[in-house]
Amino acid sequence: NAGVTQTPKFQVLKTGQSMTLQCAQDMNHNSMYWYRQDPGMGLRLIYYSASEGTTDKGEVPNGYNVSRLNKREFSLRLESAAPSQTSVYFCASSSSNYGYTFGSGTRLTVV
Amino acid sequence: RKEVEQDPGPFNVPEGATVAFNCTYSNSASQSFFWYRQDCRKEPKLLMSVYSSGNEDGRFTAQLNRASQYISLLIRDSKLSDSATYLCAAPSGGYNKLIFGAGTRLAVHP
Numbered sequence: 001n002a003g004v005t006q007t008p009k010f011q012v013l014k015t016g017q018s019m020t021l022q023c024a025q026d027m028n029h030n031s032m033y034w035y036r037q038d039p040g041m042g043l044r045l046i047y048y049s050a051s052e053g054t055t056d057k058g059e060v061p062n063g064y065n066v067s068r069l070n071k072r073e074f075s076l077r078l079e080s081a082a083p084s085q086t087s088v089y090f091c092a093s094s095s096s097n098y099g100y101t102f103g104s105g106t107r108l109t110v111v
Numbered sequence: 112r113k114e115v116e117q118d119p120g121p122f123n124v125p126e127g128a129t130v131a132f133n134c135t136y137s138n139s140a141s142q143s144f145f146w147y148r149q150d151c152r153k154e155p156k157l158l159m160s161v162y163s164s165g166n167e168d169g170r171f172t173a174q175l176n177r178a179s180q181y182i183s184l185l186i187r188d189s190k191l192s193d194s195a196t197y198l199c200a201a202p203s204g205g206y207n208k209l210i211f212g213a214g215t216r217l218a219v220h221p
Contacts, residue, residue, distance in 0.1 A: 031207050040119070042198065042213035043155070050207070058208070090154055094207055099145045099200075102154040 002026055006091050006103035013081040013110045021076040021106050023091030029101075031094045032074035033058075034066060036087040037105075043090065049074055081110045114138060115201050117212035124219055128189045132215045134199030135181045144182045146173055147198040149214065155198055159184070189219045 004025045013019055025032065030051045035043040035058075045058030049068040063085060065077045074093075078085060086109050092100035117134045124130050136144070143162050147155035159166050161182055165174040172185040182201075186193055196214040203210040 033208075035211075040213060043211040045208060045210070048208055059210075096207070099147075099157040099160055100155075100209065102156070104154050 004091055004093055004101050004103035006089075006106055008106060009104065010107050011109070013078075013108065015082060015110060017081050018077065018079050019081065020078075021089055021091070021108075022073070023075065023103055024073045025091075025093040025101070026072065027093060027095070027101065028071070029093035029095045030071070032068065033092045033094075033100065034064075034074070034076045035090045035092065036060065036085075037090060038087050046076065046089075081108075083110045086110045113212075114203055114210045115199060115212040117199055117215045119213060119215060121216040121218050124189055124217070126189055126191060126219055126221055128219075129185065129187045130189055130217065131183055131185045132197055132199075132217075133181050133183050134201075134212050134215075135179075136199075136201040137180070138201060138203060139177075139180060141201045141203075143202060144173075144175060145200040145209065146182075146184050147200065147211075149196045149198055151195075155211075158197070186217075189217075191219050191221065193217060194219045 007022045033048040034046040047066040052071045089106045091103040146158045148158045149155040159173045161173045170187045198214045199212045200209040
């Protein structure tokens with residue numbers, strides 16, 4: 001099915017561990033995004049990629065890095081996980097001024 | 112002031128009721144706006160786009176008031192299945208970045 005695929009769906013990390021969240025879209029969208037969602041705070045933009053080969057910081061980039069591997073794939077890396085990064089992470093993609101399509105999310109717990 | 116603000120609710124309404132949510136935005140240059148629906152523990156899904164004065168899709172109507180800088184979502188004849196959180200989103204700064212409100216929770220009861 002066409003859409004945005006995120007892996008893994010669930011993850012538990014220990015403080016200080018690293019991991020990469022994977023995201024791929026098959027809709028030929030130019031732009032891709034990483035958001036985190038915390039209770040009462042809505043979706044906050046971590047990083048985005050307007051097009052292949054470019055990445056920019058969003059509202060809450062500290063503690064994260066991203067890679068736009070190609071037009072389809074946009075990964076998010078936590079180098080040294082902290083409990084404050086416990087959240088639900090959503091990847092999204094879009095084309096031009098149309099709304100986003102979201103992946104199903106990754107529930108991350110850092111203990 | 113937050114870029115996008117919503118009343119968190121919850122709105123508890125009976126089936127068949129009409130309910131309206133408002134969302135205010137701060138960037139007066141914004142041209143396009145979006146309403147998303149998010150079910151519990153699921154991803155947001157696009158419900159409606161608003162590019163000019165408004166948009167209607169069945170029981171759902173979205174309107175834009177540029178003078179007062181808010182968008183609204185009206186749901187007529189509420190169904191139990193409409194129970195969800197409704198997020199509004201507006202462009203912010205650079206290329207096609209969306210800022211989301213914290214969401215308004217709707218609970219429709221029999």
